[in-house]
Amino acid sequence: MNNRQLFLSHLAQTTDFPLLIEIEKAEGIYMYGPEGRKYMDLISGIGVSNVGHRHPKVIQAIQGQLDKYLHLMVYGEYVQSPQVKLAKALTDTLPAHMDNVYLVNSGSEAVEGALKLAKRYTNRREIISCVNAYHGSSHGSLSVGGNEIFKRAYRPLLPGITNIEYGNLDHLDQINEGTAAVIMETIQGEAGIRVAEKEYFQALRKRCNETGTLLILDEIQAGFGRTGRFWAFEHFDIVPDILVCAKGMGGGMPIGAFIANKELMGAFKNNPLLGHITTFGGHPVSSAASLATIDVILEGDLIGQVESKANLFKKLLVHPKIKSIRNKGLMMAVEFESFEVLKPIIDRAIEKGIITDWFLFCDDAMRIAPPLVITHAEIEIACQIILQSIEG
Structure with missing residues (x-):
């Protein structure tokens, strides 16, 4: 055949x-x-x-890493140069307090980790996402998706999910003291490139601050220079509590990440320890490719x-x-x-x-x-x- x-x-x-x-x-x-x-x-x-x-620099980085080592150990135990250099390069593109990176394999997995982190850190269970949002197709990421056509065949999904309209200021009052996180694409992708006003993002950030709600921004499609800034949230003068990225991150290799501050990310270390686990997250070859990708974007x-x-x-x-x-x-x-x-x-x-x-x-x-x-x-x-x- x-x-x-x-x-x-x-x-x-x-x-x-x-x-x-x-x-x-x-x-x-x-x-x-x-x-x-x-x-x-x-x-x-x-x-x-x-x-x-x-890209020649990405290929060179992949070939260089192939001569050193591939997978060594599940994520977070060994000190691996490609991982730590990539984490530093990522945090260098962000405000100083966003200093901690959890490397995973894909956008869906990054969303899963971000949702778990928000629940663990806030000890709350309710999540708000947007109508016509797309965050992935695993059970958790599908749960916070905003289109019923893709969800109905797989219910029951995660409970406690509320959808609001992206860009609608009147819906922000649904964020309250029971909300663990709002997860939102900075630029809605699968909805057909919808861009909210700066006023909306400012009000969203303010409401999250008032209610102790974590703001998760999904830049799986919008990150890594796609919108004319390294991160799309830079257009709106806000900073998320947790940032999710993947896709354009690896120069063609599979990789993703969720990024927060060290205190917030520390919630995974205790009660229970190993609060989020990945075997292949931050694979050294993918990490080397991602580091080269960042260099190409910034230096070129x-x-x-x-x-x-x-x-x-x-x-x-x-x-x-x-x-x-x-x-x-x-x-x-x-x-x-x-x-x-x-x-x-x-x-x-x-x-x-x-x-x-x-x-x-x-x-x-x-x-x-x-x-x-x-x-x-x-x-x-x-x-x-x-x-x-x-x-x-």
Whole structure:
């Protein structure tokens, strides 16, 4: 059997209509099929390849670590250079009091750890999240998701979860002294790139302070330069109590983290000890790749280029069928009339070598979130092909 047949026969499927694009190689913003067919990746593997595919510095870091050691021991027991250097590099991007990093394997696992930490530290049980939020698909992360379509087949989920509307000031009074944490995407991703006002975030932070509620900000998609700041919360002059990250963190390797201050994170050490455990969290190869990714983002001024690149997309993507473009940096949603209008456009774009997608909870908008290394010339090519795909 060929690879396509093996994929359909033996790899667990998540839909009846996978893309079935076979990739043999990827580099920069491009992926290549078996016959050398070239695809421009405008979604970064869903927010992962912020520095592009197989960035040379990331590959060098991976190869260097392969010659030293792989997994040694469950997380948190041995002093491993890639882990501690990465933790220091992460905290250097944050306010001084956010000085403690728990490394895990993925965004969902980071959310799980953050929720546990909030409950343990506050000794409260109620969690508030947002309508149309997406925080992952494990039981705990699914519980704080905000779309019933994805949840109803798996109930009962965690009790004590309340959904509020993202950006709605009137809903903040639902945060009270019984709330352990509010978990929120700084920029709502799967809802189709929704960005709340600065006033809202200021009021959210104030209400959490008043009620002793921890604020968990999920930057699994929005972090690592994606929005034009290293962290998206920097746009709003607030600081979370717990920060969750993954996706663009590893340069293509699996890794995630939740970050807080040392006192808060210390809640995991006692009653019970080993309050959160991971075997592979902070894998040395993934940690080395993540450290190199941070260096590439900061040293290459990729963040400083985000706004001009986003503006070029918005300038060029003008068409009667495009209703609006929502964005925060290179986290973009191009809105059409309906899914029925959008889906053939996406299919034609793929046929022409441009990979894009829609959103889980917003199927009338095209996702654009290219690697930050995309050039202005490549953006012009991508937009030209998208416009051709709209025309048919």
